[in-house]
Amino acid sequence: MDRIIKLNGDIWQVDLEERGIPGWTAAYFIKGEGNSGWMLIETGPASSAKKLLEAAASIGISPGEVKYIGVTHIHVDHAGSLGVISRYFNNAEIWVHPRGEKHLVDPARLIEGSRAVYGERKMQEYGEVLPVPAERLHSAREGTIIRLGERSIEVWETPGHARHHACFYDRKTRGLFSGDAAGVYAPRLSKLLNQAVTRPATPGPDFHGELMLQDLYRMACSEVRNIYYTHFGAAAPAQLLLELVIGQLSVHMRMARDYADKEDAVQKLGLALQEEIKTGLLNGTAQEIIYDDRAGNEMRLLLEPLFDSADGLLLDLKGKSSV
Ligand SMILES: [Zn+2]
Incomplete structure (x- = not known):
């Protein structure tokens, strides 16, 4: 299966090959209307950062064009590379549920909790979780609308998996980043x-x-x-x-x-x-x-x-x- 798939509605699905395993974890790039830029949803673990950045380059996205990065929650297989890639996409606002914000700014407790669940070996495979600058963070609350030109992405709070979880809903394709x-x-x-x-x-x-x-x-x-x-x-x-x-x-x-x-x-x-x-x-x-x-x-x-x-x-x- 191809590593990058262009979906209907100007969405690119990227296989991050988490821990070297194809078909485990995906990230998505959404293209805004006109020249309004891009939104990235999910970043994968830190060890997938290189794959993600390579994919952006091969799609033809320059770092400054990424206007938003949204992560559904702070678990390290979803947001672990945020600290690294936010330095490359240095124009991007970062959208995360408010309950996750402080753990991205100071990831010590996130790392400790993840180690308790996954164990030391898997944590090493996930790579080093770096902090995210607080000033880059925006609160993804129920009803928030993120705009890419005419294109609208809604935030739905979904606390069942974790209290810091939110989904992003793309009205254009009636598609949910779940x-x-x-x-x-x-x-x-x-x-x-x-x-x-x-x-x-x-x-x-x-x-x-x-x-x-x-x-x-x-x-x-x-x-x-x-x-x-x-x-x-x-x-x-x-x-x-x-x-x-x-x-x-x-x-x-x-x-x-x-x-x-x-x-x-x-x-x-x-x-x-x-x-x-x-x-x-x-x-x-x-x-x-x-x-x-x-x-x-x-x-x-x-x-x-x-x-x-x-x-x-x-x-x-x-x-x-x-x-
Ligand atoms: Zn999770």
Whole structure:
């Protein structure tokens, strides 16, 4: 699959090849009307900064033309390279939910919290998180409209995945840059299996189940047609994809209740979630999955983070979620 894809409506999707893995994390460049400049959505981890800057150059975007950078939330796989790339795109206003701002300016707690979740090795693979200058930051609050000439990008607060999460809605393409709020999507597996393949993203410590369901209902009842997933790629029709994730999330929350009192609940629930996802894949028309590299990467994206997801589901149930 190509590393840079030009989508309908003057949007470029860039594969950041997170930690060397193709098809895991995307960033998007939106071209404004006329000469009004560009908006970048998502930056990936610090180790992907070079890929992102190379992609901008090959699309033909000069650094001064990037007027805005929006990140859906501050998790390091979405905003970890912001400190580095904001120095290159030094004209750009940076838009992030206000609850994330202070952690971008002083990332010590973000780094510490990420290390607790991901471990030292993965943090090294993500690269060094550098601070973002406070004066560059703008608060992405519900209803904020970011303008690129006639083109309007709306901010939707979506606190279910994390309280510092917001989505960006492009009115022109009726497309939602969903971050982690609408779950993850596996394009190659979807094609191979002839069915949409998704899963919700529910990691601790900030995941809040009821709020995520509300976020998803809101999206499903809206006029959104396309979803631009960070993990991974553009997909449609939005309503079908959202209904699927609503169903999966409801099942995962019920499973968490079933496992909450068991010993080693996180481990056991993680394994059960993996089985649930795998069973779901084969419940369609497929008898077995013939993996290629791409499908193999997507299986990792679907299954590996489910232990973090199990942790988030159980924390939410105990009311320990910090939302
Ligand atoms: Zn996240």
